[in-house]
Amino acid sequence: MAAGKELKRRIKSIKNTKKITKAMELVSASKMKRAISATLASRAYAGYSWEVLQSLAEYVSETQNPLIAGAGTDKTKEKILVVLVTSNRSLCGGYNSQVTRKTIAFIREHAGQTLDFISIGAKGESNLRRLGQNIIASFNDIADAPKLSDIYPIGNYILDLYKKGGYDRVCVAYTDFVSALTQTPQIATLLPVKKDELMETIAEAKQNASKATINYTFEPDYETLMSMIVEKIARMRVYQMILESTASEHSARMLAMKNASDAAGEMIDDLTLAFNKARQAGITQEISEISAGMASVS
Amino acid sequence: MSSNQIKLKIITPEKTVLEEMVDSVTIPTTEGEITILPHHIPLVSGLASGDIVARHGEDVVPMAVSGGFIEVKGVSGVTEVAVLADFAEHVKEISEDAVRAAQARADELKKMKENGEVVDFEHFASELERSLTRVKVADKWRGKKYRI
Numbered sequence: 001m002a003a004g005k006e007l008k009r010r011i012k013s014i015k016n017t018k019k020i021t022k023a024m025e026l027v028s029a030s031k032m033k034r035a036i037s038a039t040l041a042s043r044a045y046a047g048y049s050w051e052v053l054q055s056l057a058e059y060v061s062e063t064q065n066p067l068i069a070g071a072g073t074d075k076t077k078e079k080i081l082v083v084l085v086t087s088n089r090s091l092c093g094g095y096n097s098q099v100t101r102k103t104i105a106f107i108r109e110h111a112g113q114t115l116d117f118i119s120i121g122a123k124g125e126s127n128l129r130r131l132g133q134n135i136i137a138s139f140n141d142i143a144d145a146p147k148l149s150d151i152y153p154i155g156n157y158i159l160d161l162y163k164k165g166g167y168d169r170v171c172v173a174y175t176d177f178v179s180a181l182t183q184t185p186q187i188a189t190l191l192p193v194k195k196d197e198l199m200e201t202i203a204e205a206k207q208n209a210s211k212a213t214i215n216y217t218f219e220p221d222y223e224t225l226m227s228m229i230v231e232k233i234a235r236m237r238v239y240q241m242i243l244e245s246t247a248s249e250h251s252a253r254m255l256a257m258k259n260a261s262d263a264a265g266e267m268i269d270d271l272t273l274a275f276n277k278a279r280q281a282g283i284t285q286e287i288s289e290i291s292a293g294m295a296s297v298s
Numbered sequence: 299m300s301s302n303q304i305k306l307k308i309i310t311p312e313k314t315v316l317e318e319m320v321d322s323v324t325i326p327t328t329e330g331e332i333t334i335l336p337h338h339i340p341l342v343s344g345l346a347s348g349d350i351v352a353r354h355g356e357d358v359v360p361m362a363v364s365g366g367f368i369e370v371k372g373v374s375g376v377t378e379v380a381v382l383a384d385f386a387e388h389v390k391e392i393s394e395d396a397v398r399a400a401q402a403r404a405d406e407l408k409k410m411k412e413n414g415e416v417v418d419f420e421h422f423a424s425e426l427e428r429s430l431t432r433v434k435v436a437d438k439w440r441g442k443k444y445r446i
Binding site for chain 1: 307309310311312313314327328329339340341342343344365366367369371380382384385424425
């Protein structure tokens, strides 16, 4: 019965693993719920502020504002700052590897340009180090449910770097939360705000709703307000992207843990079947040996 | 829907704090305090720290806010006021304990500033501003009547 003992040991250890993955699944599920409600709540602000920016953008003439870009910058010579948002812990399926893969593709696309990185999350940092990229800052102490006051300094830091560090563009590689089952890694341009992009969406909105241009009064003046609002929106978008990423992380982890639990369950079933078969075979063999012994005696 | 009312929305990145029809609203802007009544001209302005006071008949709803911007516009006859604040809190949510904590925090932060210990200045400044606003607004509304 050596095989039976071995099987019994394996069943026991898999059962223990299943307990752990099941617990992690439940923890991730509750964290995910919180992260999702935070994400949805922040979308209201995001939507509204974007609308305000759009209605303001109609007044943009050839602006000197460095936060807003016109067309026609030389794309091949840009100096880009990339912010990579990943998780601190693993065991979350393809969550980290997907967004990293996207970043690697981005690095290839922009070969020969200066790329500097800010990493949010420990996993991204180690991946970037392995790739030999230049990391200028990394934030590894983001909580599971980040508050605005936690993210605010990061947003400010990025803005500061953009304004003083001579970067032409700031991109954020993050994971967009679509639903509990789908999350898509994305690279979005945070700064500068593209004027043509704004104008395009405005044109669309106008066609759809025949929206009349509103003649706003600006207090204090337009330029001051515009940079203030763009800065606020940039900071808010950093917050939002981190929220989207945490929501994605928790759902990815929940799914990964659910798969692990299911797999463990299947394995337990298979092993139990094998164990029972071995046990039965053992009994049959013993009986036949005994009856054979009896036959030879009598 | 009466056009003699304003649709007021107070939104922070963390949640929508308030969304309702009111008669008038007083807002601290970067250029000074303004009161917005129905049929106000379209306006975009910066938001300063202080208290937003929404009036609805006899009711007064005070909110402590800090940092952000406001947009006023008319949509099919109804004046819409959107306040996009970094932080907004109903005065009732600022308990005595919270005020004391905020005061203590503000004092501590000020001391840190004097000692030159502060590295993370931006974070520090916004936190100080928030603590001070809490204290100021709570002091102002202590003992006054308002709707919860």
